[in-house]
Amino acid sequence: MTAILGISAFYHDSAAALIVDGAIVAAAQEERFTRCKYDASFPEHAIAFCLEQAGLSRADLDYVVFYEKPFVKFERLLETYLAVAPAGFRSFAAAMPVWLKDKLFIKRRLRRELADAPKAKLIFTGHHQSHAASAFFPSPFEEAAFLTLDSVGQWATTTWGVGRGKKLQTDHQINFPHSLGLLYSAFTYHCGFKVNSGEYKLMGLAPYGSPIYADTIRKHLIDIRDDGSFWMDMRYFQYCRGLTMTNRRFSDLFQISQRAPESELQQQHFDMAASVQAVIEEIVLAMARHIHRQTGCKNLVLAGGVALNCVANGRLLREGPFERIWVQPAAGDAGGALGGALLAWHQLLNKQRTVQPDQDSQVGSLLGPSYTNAAISQLLDRQAVRYTQIDDDRELTRRVAELLSEGKVVGWFHGRMEFGPRALGARSILADARAPQMQSILNNKVKRRESFRPFAPIVLQELAADWFDIAPPHDSPYMSFVTKVAESKRSPHNEIPAVTHIDGTARPQTVDRVRNPRLHQLLTDFYQQTRCPVLVNTSFNVRGEPIVCTPEDAFRCFAKTEIDVLVLENCIVLKSENSHQEPTIESLKPESLKPESLKPESLKPESLKPESLKPRKRSEIATAPDDKTLRQFGFLLGLILAVAAGFRWHAGSTNLAGAMTAAVVASAAIGAVVPRMLKPLFVGWMIAVFPIRWLVSHMILAIIYFGIITPLGLILRIAGHDPLGRKESKRPSHWITAEPEVAAERYLKQY
Known part of the structure; x- marks a missing residue:
């Protein structure tokens, strides 16, 4: 048996994935357990779940794969500062402390976190390699071209190549700062949404506008070649030199200032969204045609954050040259954990793939935790909730179909949780797609989100072609x-x-008997009752929260919103029959987890407290130290007092010196025995020295930036050094030939 754990972490959307002898056993995002959306922290809980799902311990791991090479990313960061200095200091001051404290020592951090996995070899794959592997290896294709597109990984922002059998070969790439993901994020930012989370809102906004700025984008912001390669004019963007995406030149070009978040949307924002969406689609389609000409492949697989742009994907499906297209459902960085593990198994260990032409190997992307009816009944009984348990699955789906046909909004919780950003019928809110007012009800009373955002349908696979422009083999x-x-x-x-949607489109999920038999039966029953095989399917959460993971999460969401019915496996809860108090009990554990599995040895008990699960900015004062930190503080405090006592003794102040000596002993003893007692002193100390630490650290960073990086950068630029490719090339293509496949030993390196 060979067990490989894949990890993505420390940027956004951290995750873990486990494969055993090549089979995908489990995968989950850390945010689902911590309830902190886009959680970037080390995926402790996701790892614990994956191992328990497989019945393994950390000692059973043979390989641990990190989804990118940190040193290469750091090189790109330094090259960027050399290219823009003396501008860029604020970005440098924000980034460097994190890198110098944590990110440059990821290998050491992984070793520490996985100290109880002594035999596991640590592997580092390339960022876009991980994306490509996540797209190709689970796909139903023996051979396929791949295209990865995101904001930025290490250097590459776009890559393409070919996957055959158990091997991937990257042929060409486009490097930072030229990036479709960052172009889209720039418009997301300018339209008042958050980068890395608001891009899907911009996509939903686009059909309300006209692409009147598309020519302006093509003429001034981005040079597009016939082969889909592109170059971006950095004079209009700020992300290389600051903490924002766009600058005044960008605003002046469109004569539109940046929209304040949550302020009213204007037609100009709709038009900006429509324009950048049109340009993105044009480029992706041109890339696909070029890749098809170069590779001759019939199939295409996609990954990377831009691959979540389902509007562009739909156009590829309709107008592109490929016969079949498969998109990794966890296309963003979370999917890199799965891709890294699969890359190690197939490409590094040279293991064969088993391909089923009609079925991918991602098992519906239902790879997370599940819960038993017995555990759910315990939850509901403890909460004194009135519910009905229907053990006959057919009777259950018939009853839920009736409730849906009556216009009820249903929270649907069944089986293993989805891996990836989309609800696929395991943690979903379902409703009747025929009801004209349902979109408004869901947006305003349940999801509490912007009214312009559409909802997606689920449809019986066998009837999809009757309702949507999608037909086999698609x-x-x-x-x-x-x-x-x-x-x-x-x-x-x-x-x-x-x-x-307003333009007559939809984003359907086709449901078959193999991937999700209960959801398929529910749709079948609804169709038999209404002659409509379509339901609304939206993620089971409210705005600002991750998709629910546990029955408690689901019940809390049900209680806080106007969802009418909650279906937890075979238990049906009607809001009309219950008071709506929020549950206060501890979360239930997944059926595959032992009670202690969410508290691995590397976790201190206090690390599971809610406040410790919130992301912390580096500039914040540490107010929740662990026992180890407090012991170290006690020792340091004792050392300082001992030195002070020595000076006082030498000066003849014996009484004060004696008191200080007693304080030394007390400090050391308390730190060793009851470190929690030192917390008030620790917090007070941190508050007192924080301004000094901030000032000193920024002075040192300023000396480094303006005294070393700035003159060195100026010299390099005078000498013609242009690693960012800011000078527009006259070559017929902006594609760069990718480096040849690295030797096996390079997978052990962080560069």
Whole structure:
């Protein structure tokens, strides 16, 4: 048996994935356990779950794979500062402390966190290698071209190549700062949404506008070649030199200032969204045609954050040259954990793939924890909740279908949780797609989100072609493609208005009997009752929270919103029959977890407290020290007092020296025996010295930046050094030939 753990962490959306002898056993994002959206911390809880799901301990791990090479990313960061200095100091001052304290020592951190995995070899894959592996190896193709697109990994922002059998070969790439992901994020930022989380809002905004700025984008912001390669004019962007995405030149170009978050949207924002969306689609389509010409492959696989742009994917499906397309459902950095593990198994260990042409190996991306009816009943009984348990699955789905047909909003919790950003019928809110008012009800009373955002449909796979412009061999089990709603269903009147966007499109999930049999049966029952095989499917959460993971999470969301019905496995809870108090009990553990599995040895008990699960900025004062830190503080305090006592003794102040000596002994003893008693002193000390620490650290960083990096950068620029490619090239293509495949021993290196 060979067990490989993949990890992505320390940027955003950290995750863990486990494969055993090549089979995907488990994968989960850390945010689902900590309830901190886009949690970037080390995925302690996700790792614990994955191992318990497989019945393994950390000592059983043979390989641990980190999804990127930290030193290469640090090199790119330094080259960027050399290219822009003396500008860029604020960015440098914000980034360097984190890198110098943590990110440059990721290998040491991993060894410490996984100290109880002594035989595990530590492997570092390339960022875009991990994306490509996550797209190709689980796909149903023996051979396929791959295309990865994101904001930035190490240097590459876009790569393409070919996967054959158990091998990947990257052919060409485009490097930072030229990035479709960052271009899209720049418009996301300028339209008042958060970078790395608001891009899907911009995509939903686009159909309300017209692409009137598309020519301006092509003329001034980005040079696009016939092969889809591109170059971006950095004079309009700020992300290389500051903490924002766009600058005044960008605003002046469009004559539109940056929108304040949560302020009213104007038509100009709709038009900006439509314009950048049109340009992105144009580039991706040109890339696909070029890749098809170069590789001759019939199939294409996609990964990277930009691969979550399902509107562009839908256009690829309709107008692109490939016969079949498969998109990794966890296309962002979370999927890098899975890709890294699969890359180690197939490419590094040279293990064969087993390919099923009609089925991918990601098992519906239902790779997270599940819970038993017995555990759920205990939760509901302790909360004194009135519920009905229907043990017959067919009777259960018939009853839920009836409730949906009556216009009820249903929280649906069944089986293993999804891996990736989309709810795929395991942690979903379901509703009747035929109801004209349902979109407004869900947006305002349940999801509490912007009214312009559409909802996605789920549809029986065998009837999908009757309702949407998608037909075999194409399907959409992971909501990867936007298609038109069938004309016959939109006129003379729209039969599914709750899932039809303003432009007549939808983002369907096709449901089959193999991946999710219970959801398929529910849709079948709903179809038999209504002659409509379509339901609204949206993620089971409210704005600002991750998708629910546990039954407690689901019940809390149910209690705090206007969801009418909660279905927890075979238990049905009606809001009309219950008071709506928020549960206060401890979370139940997944059925595959032992009670202690969420408290591995590396976790201190206090690390599971809610306040410790919130992301901390480096500038914040440490107010929740662990026992080890307090012991060290006690020793340091004792040492300082001992030195002071020595001086006082030498000066003849014997009484004061004696008191200080007693304080030395007390400090050391308390630190060793009851370190918690030192917490008030520790916090007070941190508050007192914080301004001094901040000032000194920034003075040192300023000396380094302006005294070393700035003159060195100026010299390099005078000598023609241009690692960012800021000078527009006259070459016919902006594609760069990728480096040849690295030797096996390089997988052990961070560079």
